[in-house]
Structure formats: structure tokens, C-alpha cells
Amino acid sequence: MIAVAAAARVRLLNLVSSQAELDLILRVTALLVLLHARTSAGLNALLRIECLVVLAFPGLLTNPRMWILLTATLLIGNVPQWSTIDNHQYLIGYWVLACALALRSAAPMAYLRVSARALVAAVFGFAVLWKVLAGEYLDGTFFYWTFFMDARLSRIAALLAGQSVTDITTAAGALRMFGEWGADGTTVGVRQVPGVWTAAIVAAWLGLTLEAGVAVSHLLPRVSMYRIRHLLLSVFVGCTYFFLPVVGFAFVLTVLGMAECGGHDLRRRARYVVLLLLIQLTTVPWQALLVATE
């Protein structure tokens, strides 16, 4: 068993070192776009074909025109639907643009390293800003109601509230029906569930601390922050998306972390490759293992 694990480790290190660093980043980016990027319905097929072409022909992988084409396909499709697409679609767009611009520069990998770090800092900076200013995050209100209203968390909510999953989903359905049919200005009274409030406040502050840590460690230009910023980013991706599986967001953050790694830091790059594989497991319905009455 130990021998198999050691062999797998050696193979993984060979994989990330045998590929040129730039090739690896561009390949996983093309894979990211292939699997998780969205554009308009009419351009989705074209986008996939472009990705397959980039992945299949090594000569095109480092061709800046190919990456400009990918950027344009994303841009043309997503601008008309700017108010409905998810935030990670924006981030994928910025990163593909960074790849296109980097390939036109004299030092593409140095370009991508700076771009990746700045993008992570800005994304987490805005995420923290919203959480502090929105007015319903810090006191636990956001997570309290998300536990009940988000189907992905209904089993956890049932466990915390000591109620059945059916009770939780029925209550959420009733509130949605109230939203569709209720009279304007009507208020529905609710009974508090103390256990869920406590969990909501803990989850809110843990999340905020972790996000603020990622933002600050990426903003500070200190070399000593290098390990901390990679550790915090990996912990964020590993923990957050385990509970709320947004695989596309986890994937793009992992690619950015991988691009940030120093040229000789093969181990950390290998860890990000492992993380890329692990985040695919976030879609496994592990919450079904929680003992909650139906």
C-alpha cells in the first residue's frame, strides 16, 4: 500500500515537472473552460470545439490568437446575459484574457503569476466587502435562512434543528409559495431554532475570517506570506465547496493557485493537481450519510 502511494507520488511529481510549467497551466485552463465555462446557447458548442482543438494540438496551446479567440467567444456570448451568469464565469473570462495577454508578453509565466495573485486578491476582497456591508451576514441571518432554504443544506439543517428533512423542505416550499402568492407587505412570523442560529453565526465568522485571510495574504507583497496564502486558498477551496459544491468556482480558484506557485515549487503544484481531482468529489451526495429523519 505504502509502495503504491509512493509510486503514485513520484508519477504525480513527474507529471507536473515533465510538462513545461506554462503548458501545464494552459492545459488545465483549457480543461476548465471545456468543463465549466458557459457562453450563449449558440456559442457553447463552438467554445467546446475551440478547447478541444487547443488541447489536441500542442502547437496551438501557446498560440496567443487561439486564446484571443477563446476570450472573444466567452465575451460575445456572456455580455448579453451579464446580469444572470454566475460570478465564476466572469473570473474564468478574466483568467482566459490573462492567458491571451501573457502569451503575447516576453515572460508569460511571470505575467500569469502576477495576474493570478491579483485576481485572487480582488475576488476575495470584494467577497469580504459584500459580507461586511450587506447587513445580514455578520449576525448570522444569511446562514440561518440559507440552512433552511438551500436544498443542498437541508440535511444539515434537519440535524441541527432536530427536525425531519421533510419538515425542512416543506417549510422552505411554503415560504416560496408565500413569495409567489402572498399579499404585498405581509409578514410571516417565525419561531427561532437556537441550535441553527449558533451554527449560522459560527459558519459566518469562520467563512469571513478565511476569506479575509486569503485576501490579505494575497495583497501583502511579503515573501513570507507565500506558504500562508497557498495554505489558506487550499483550505478555502477544500472546505467551502465541500458544503456548497460550486465545482466551476473551486476549479478556477485551484487553477489560479497553481499558476501562482513559484517555478521550482513542484510539490505545491502537485498538491493543486490533487486538489483538482478531489473537488470533483464535492458533487458526491455525502450529506445522505448524515443521520436525519426523513
Place this chain on the structure above:
Amino acid sequence: MRKSTSMAARLRQSLAPCGIQPLLPVILLVTIAAAQFVQAINGTLTPWKGGGFGMFATLDSIPHRFLLITGIGPAGQRYLVAPRSWPALAHLTPARLRAVLSKPTLAALDELALRILSLSWRPEEPARLRPRELMSPLDGDVESRLMAYRRLIRAVGSEETVELMEVHVQVRRLDFGHGTSGVTLSTIGPIGIARGY
């Protein structure tokens, strides 16, 4: 002063190989996110959308926003147009509905109202709540909820085709309060109105 000079030097060092160019994508991100922030704070855009990275910070998301379409008949009677009628009446695809809910604008709501006004329409009855749902364990104040539903059930129920004289389209959201302050339904943004002659 000395410390800030040192930090600036480090920043210059890290940008040295390519100059300021690697920051172009992040300058674009910050510009769009700042515009989204202003639109969400001052306008009707949901903080979850628009590239401002406000997801998982507020409950004002698309699933908590609802479209309400009200028709007024020739004798002044009011009808609620049931959601299952929307696709047929207004060609309202799920993508179009998401766009309207994400950022309700007067132009979009007026257009929807006009589409519905131009068609003959038969009122439909909404799904009624079962007693179990009304006695939901989260709901400590059943009476106020019952009153709300009685009001809506009175508003529908005809089987005859109706020529609507006026159509109102509005977007509402659930405002979740802290503690026992409850959940309130409130209108956001403008109300689209179309009138027949």
C-alpha cells in the same frame, strides 16, 4: 515611511518582468465589480449577479425573488396570473425570467405586461396549501399566513375567458428578518403597467 518604501520596492520587483500589464485583467475585474456594487446598492440588481462577487453574502438572490402578474378585468375585478400560465402567455423562458428577476427594469416589466394584455386569458386557480404546510414547524404565527392565503384564494377561481383591461407586472422579494422579526414580502423596483383601450 521606510516601511512603505520597502513595500513599494517589493511590488516593483514582483512586477518587473512584465511591467503593469499583468494587472490589466484585475483592473477590468475591479471596474466591473465596482459598477456592480453601485447598481446593487442604488438599483435593483441582485448582489449575487453582475460580477461583483457578492454571492453568499445576502439573501437577496434570484430564488428569493418572485414575479407577480396581476390582471384587471372589464368590471374592475382583479386576477392573479398563475406562474404556469407565463410561458404560454408571455413566451417567458426560464432564462428571460431569471434576467427579469435579477435586474427588474421598467422596460422589461412593461414589455411583459403588454404581451399578456394582448392575449385572451383564462384565470387559473393556484395550488392550495395543505394543512401540514400551514402548520410548518418553522412557522410560529400561522394566523397571519392563513390571512395572506385567504386573500389570494379570493382573487382567483373563474373558468371563463377574460379580456384584461390592464396588466401589472412587479418583482417582489422575501425579506428575511433577524430572530423573530419574520419574513416580509416587499416589492422591489418599478411596476410594469399596460392598459387596453
